[in-house]
Amino acid sequence: MKKHIIIIGSILLNVLFGQAYTLESCETNISGNTPEFFQKYFQCVDASLSESGNYINLYFNGLAPYESWYYPNGDPNHIDWYSQGQGSFLIPNAYITEVNYVVSIPVNPEARPNLSIDGDAVDGEVGTSNFEYPMGSVGSALNGVNMFNPCASPPDVIEDEAASFDLYNGHPAGGELYHYHTTSPGPLEVLQHKGLIQTTTVGSGEIEVYGIMCDGVVVLGCTELDGSTPNSSDWDAQNGHVHDMVDEEGTTMFTNRYHTHICYDDITEDDTDGNGFQEHEFTPEISYYKTPGMGQSFERCNSMTSPIENDMLALDDEFIPIEFSLYQNYPNPFNPTTNIDFDLSQNGQVELAIFDLMGKRIRTLVYGYEKAGYKSITWDATNDFGQSVSAGMYFYRISAGDFHSVKKMVLLK
Numbered sequence: 001m002k003k004h005i006i007i008i009g010s011i012l013l014n015v016l017f018g019q020a021y022t023l024e025s026c027e028t029n030i031s032g033n034t035p036e037f038f039q040k041y042f043q044c045v046d047a048s049l050s051e052s053g054n055y056i057n058l059y060f061n062g063l064a065p066y067e068s069w070y071y072p073n074g075d076p077n078h079i080d081w082y083s084q085g086q087g088s089f090l091i092p093n094a095y096i097t098e099v100n101y102v103v104s105i106p107v108n109p110e111a112r113p114n115l116s117i118d119g120d121a122v123d124g125e126v127g128t129s130n131f132e133y134p135m136g137s138v139g140s141a142l143n144g145v146n147m148f149n150p151c152a153s154p155p156d157v158i159e160d161e162a163a164s165f166d167l168y169n170g171h172p173a174g175g176e177l178y179h180y181h182t183t184s185p186g187p188l189e190v191l192q193h194k195g196l197i198q199t200t201t202v203g204s205g206e207i208e209v210y211g212i213m214c215d216g217v218v219v220l221g222c223t224e225l226d227g228s229t230p231n232s233s234d235w236d237a238q239n240g241h242v243h244d245m246v247d248e249e250g251t252t253m254f255t256n257r258y259h260t261h262i263c264y265d266d267i268t269e270d271d272t273d274g275n276g277f278q279e280h281e282f283t284p285e286i287s288y289y290k291t292p293g294m295g296q297s298f299e300r301c302n303s304m305t306s307p308i309e310n311d312m313l314a315l316d317d318e319f320i321p322i323e324f325s326l327y328q329n330y331p332n333p334f335n336p337t338t339n340i341d342f343d344l345s346q347n348g349q350v351e352l353a354i355f356d357l358m359g360k361r362i363r364t365l366v367y368g369y370e371k372a373g374y375k376s377i378t379w380d381a382t383n384d385f386g387q388s389v390s391a392g393m394y395f396y397r398i399s400a401g402d403f404h405s406v407k408k409m410v411l412l413k
C-alpha cells in the first residue's frame with residue numbers, strides 16, 4: 001500500500017512539473033549511415049546523412065541536458081544561482097528555451113587555399129580576417145548544446161563574458177541559443193554516459209572530445225581520441241593541427257582531420273608560450289575549412305532552420321527504391337574502411353567489386369542474389385587476403401541486371 005502511494009506520488013510529480021531533461025531522458029537518433037564518430041560520441045541529437053552523402057545533418061532542440069540556473073524557475077532542470085568566483089554574475093532574464101535547429105557538417109571538408117594564420121586570426125575580434133568565424137553559432141557540442149564563436153559581442157572580450165557562464169561554462173544571451181564558447185564538463189558527461197571515460201573534470205578526461213564545428217573542425221581537449229597527449233609542437237596559433245583521428249580501439253574516426261586542442265588551464269589574454277598570439281581557451285577563431293554551402297561567405301556556418309540538403313531517406317527492408325543507384329562511398333578519402341551504399345529496385349543477381357587503376361580486381365564485395373532495397377557495404381582495405389592494399393585511387397563497380405555503375409575512391413595512408 002505504501003509503495004503504491006509512492007508510485008502514484010512520483011507519477012503525479014512528473015505530471016505536475018514535467019520530467020527533467022537529462023542524458024537519460026533526451027532523445028538520440030543517430031543514423032547508421034553517418035560516420036562512426038557521430039554514432040560513438042553524440043547524445044541528445046538527431047544525425048542523418050544528406051541525400052548526396054556530402055553532409056551530416058545534426059538536429060537539436062536547444063536544451064541543455066543537465067541542471068542550470070539558466071533554466072527558468074519551476075523547470076525541473078532549474079537550480080538556484082550561486083557565485084562561482086569574483087565578478088561572477090547571472091545574466092538577467094536569460095533562459096534556456098527550446099529552439100529547433102540544424103547544422104550541416106561536411107563529411108569531407110575542404111581546406112581553404114592559402115590559409116595563413118596571423119595575428120588577426122587570434123585577436124579576439126570578429127570580422128578582421130576572411131577566415132574568421134561569424135558571430136553566432138559555429139557548431140555543436142556532443143550533448144547537443146550550441147557552440148558559439150570564440151568571441152563575446154563586440155567590443156567585449158570573451159574573458160569578460162566568462163563571468164556570466166554557469167557551472168557548465170555555458171549561457172544564453174539576448175534570446176539566442178544557450179551556448180558554449182569553450183571546454184565544458186557537459187560533453188564529457190556524454191562520454192561518461194556512454195562508458196568511454198570515468199572522469200568528467202575538464203582537462204582530466206581519459207579522452208576529451210567536445211564537439212564539432214559546422215565546417216568540420218573537431219574540438220578536443222588536451223587528450224586525443226586514443227587517450228594520448230597531443231604533440232604541442234605541431235600546433236598552430238589556433239591550437240590546431242592535422243592528423244588521423246584514431247580512437248582508443250584503433251578505429252579511424254577521421255583521416256587527416258584538422259582539429260583543435262584546448263589545453264589551457266587559465267583564462268588568459270597573455271602570450272605565455274611566446275608564439276606571438278594571446279592564448280584562447282575557446283573554440284578556434286578561424287575556419288580552417290571552407291564553410292559549407294557558401295564558399296568564402298560565412299552565413300551558412302550557423303544554426304539553420306533547414307539543412308543544406310535534405311536527409312537521405314531512412315530506408316528499411318520493406319522499402320523498394322524506384323531505380324538502381326550507386327552512391328559515393330564515405331568517408332572518402334578513407335583509411336582503412338569506407339562504406340558503399342546502393343539501391344536495388346529489383347531482386348536479382350548483383351556484383352559489387354573493387355578494381356585498381358590497371359583494372360585489376362582487388363576484391364569482390366558482393367556476388368550473388370540480392371533482394372531489392374537499400375544496401376550498405378563496408379570495405380576494409382587492410383585485411384584483403386592478409387595483405388595491405390597500397391594507397392591510391394580505386395574504382396568500385398556494381399552490376400545488377402542491366403544496371404552498371406562505376407565510381408572512384410581514394411585510399412590515403
Ligand SMILES: [Zn+2]
Nearest residue numbers: 148161173181
Ligand atoms: Zn556567449
Ligand SMILES: [Zn+2]
Nearest residue numbers: 224230241259
Ligand atoms: Zn591532435
